[in-house]
Amino acid sequence: MKRLALMLLASAAPAAAQQAAPAARSRTAPPAVAVDPKVAALRDKALGDDVAYAITEGLTTEIGQRGTGGSDAQARARDWGVAKLKALGFRNVRIETYTLPDVWQRGVETAEVVAPYPQVLRLTALGNSGATPATGLTAPIVYFASLGDLMAMPDGSLTGRIAFVSNAMQPTQDGSSYGSSGAARFVGPNIAAKKGAAAIVIRSIGTDHGRGPHAGTTNFDAGVTPIPAAALSVADAENLERMVKLGKPVSLKLTLTPRLIGPRQSGNVIAEVPGTDKDAGIVLVGGHLDSWELGTGAIDDASGLGITTAAAKLVMDAGRPRRTIRVVWFGDEEIGGFGGQEYAKAHAGERHASASESDFGADRVWRVETALPDSARGVGDRLAAALAPLGIVRGSGVGGDGTDIGPVIRTGVAGIDLNQSGLRYFDVHHTPEDTLDRVDPEQLRQNVAAWTTMLAIVANAPEDIGPVARQP
């Protein structure tokens, strides 16, 4: 899940174009739209689904950590996926390979307070971090309560220091706090490097108080030499803050030895439910197969694969849809969205009717948002009506969010988002704690029901679903 990172960093990201009054404040009655009884029946059947859990359990148990960046485990996971998707009855199941140019790989990662309160701290290197010497780097820290405080420092003022940015994150249902708090990770290291810092540690971008640090990528501008950059667990960051507040200078020793290991082969796994109308466009759904290697990637994103695959299977088993449904298990999302970029390149010549991804955990879907052309406005109304019994509200934002579908969406394809609740997501996001037990089977089934409903409506919509104009 890196949507808000991208929104912050990429000018090509979709803007909130069609803003209206928030739905929650509207007192007008929704349009009276009948729900197709076949859709309703399929939705309710999906509430008994076990396929999504089986995929989530299988990937986290039989494969485990699926290291981002072309790992061997990802290759095993692709083979596992091909076998699973074929066994479920999908057509055109295949791996589409691609080459990652120069892969960043985690190394040793340790930290300790050297003075005045010697003790070990827990952290993890951020993706694209530079390395310390193998024997470590010891330096005094400079504390910043927020990224803004770091940004206010004069250039060169941090020479020989380790910047410590410790902004705290609060949970939000829509995940928007990831954008505001996450900036410390997304751009903090680049800013610290420009100001001369020897290294940077941040408080993990997470809503827990645990010892498992939250991994994630950062990015340095071209021409900026990457400095060592790591996330302390929230508990360790809180401890370090308390030390700072005692008033004595605090020095840290960091040992981070990530390195670039050259090109690696990787790939996307693709499966289809062939439609009857080749000209109606593909309905693209999926999630990502790779994970950060600290956990087993249950909520990020085995469950997303489970949800979208289970929904596609339910629609497939109900009869051939009008549009082809294409399920993609994208590779190497975490380290830079490579699978999605490669998919868009490889399939640039095909017509996509819509694109949707599930990459925000496995808690219940609470909102649907769309970006549909005027010709398909009725699709959105039918979606809202059919999803309402699942407790899903219609949002007023613009659909089409996600790192993997982003490159397709940006070509003008319609987007439909089924937003999971983010209230627990950042407790374990990118941590060692992202394991199967975090997935609530009942909430997972609600997800499958929402996605099944969406696919049944969109893949069979009689309207043309053409390009969407987006604000630049």
Add this chain to the structure above:
Amino acid sequence: MKRLALMLLASAAPAAAQQAAPAARSRTAPPAVAVDPKVAALRDKALGDDVAYAITEGLTTEIGQRGTGGSDAQARARDWGVAKLKALGFRNVRIETYTLPDVWQRGVETAEVVAPYPQVLRLTALGNSGATPATGLTAPIVYFASLGDLMAMPDGSLTGRIAFVSNAMQPTQDGSSYGSSGAARFVGPNIAAKKGAAAIVIRSIGTDHGRGPHAGTTNFDAGVTPIPAAALSVADAENLERMVKLGKPVSLKLTLTPRLIGPRQSGNVIAEVPGTDKDAGIVLVGGHLDSWELGTGAIDDASGLGITTAAAKLVMDAGRPRRTIRVVWFGDEEIGGFGGQEYAKAHAGERHASASESDFGADRVWRVETALPDSARGVGDRLAAALAPLGIVRGSGVGGDGTDIGPVIRTGVAGIDLNQSGLRYFDVHHTPEDTLDRVDPEQLRQNVAAWTTMLAIVANAPEDIGPVARQP
């Protein structure tokens, strides 16, 4: 906290002698006992205490991990304690040193599934574990759902195998599930070694589902060579169980390199509130200063030091008590209760009126249990009456529980236990997650109020508090 371990292992442990009908089922009215207004006022003042939190915060921040077994950090913590206790106004503040004969020290600890589902698992060596070769030990596992299943195996049947005992623990308010589930740790390795196992891994003795393994000691019989013995995190044990249930043989590679490092100096920190009556006996209270090194030992047991010290200070500040109150910050509890044993040896010639320890976290005290001589029966009644407004029930078991006070208690000293709720305790007990944020300041203050009440009553009791007869 190792009480139930000791109850299981040591025949000298106090038996449940004075069992009566559980208080909860009794419909008889409690004795009408007036609460001394001075005691009530002190109890209510204690609900505003900040000293306990300051000690807990200080130890976890300025010292951090206080490695059990004569570590340098423990030495720093003793010096910190002496300064703190003097600053609080205690008298006779001192360190009483002792020598640990041959200290067990944690080394490398890694594990991976080699086949059929290669992936990294998280574990920690149990105290007194043997070592694998430095290059690791690879062997097939044999799964046991319970310790009983392991015990049923014929001798020699586990040669060349790694035993995997995976019993699950449920939370209990009184912590009794630690005794039943904990046996897998306390005696499982010894049993597996006798049956020829190359090593043993257990599911952590904990009530969470996290990735932080739960440390703790195990013990091998004289003549049994220690085998490598480790606790998988609960999430990893659950994952390994799922692999086992898929039916293929599972092999693990373990690398555990703990070693014995010879004798080490360590010590207890002692402080006193001198009483007016030298012959009335010492009221002994305290907790332990060392911690497992995975966390910072906030609930185990910095908070116990904070609670007992804060209570002693409140009573001290209210005027000199009849009996001397002695606060002991015991050393090296976790690795074998050495501080408590050394204290009992060093103070064998002194009269103790009572002994109590706080070593079960910082959640609210829910029960008081006593073992008092008949001559001091009124003390128990007054305690029950004065503690009731704090929501504390009078239990029907025998007081005097705890590793550190055990050696004193077993000489016939009266025991008074203020039992904290164990419902959350084993979520983080002995894990990396035992950090300051787990301490709820409000519940901590309720503890201080309970201990203040107890000390005010017991230290000033006009009755003689003489020896207690205990069942062998």
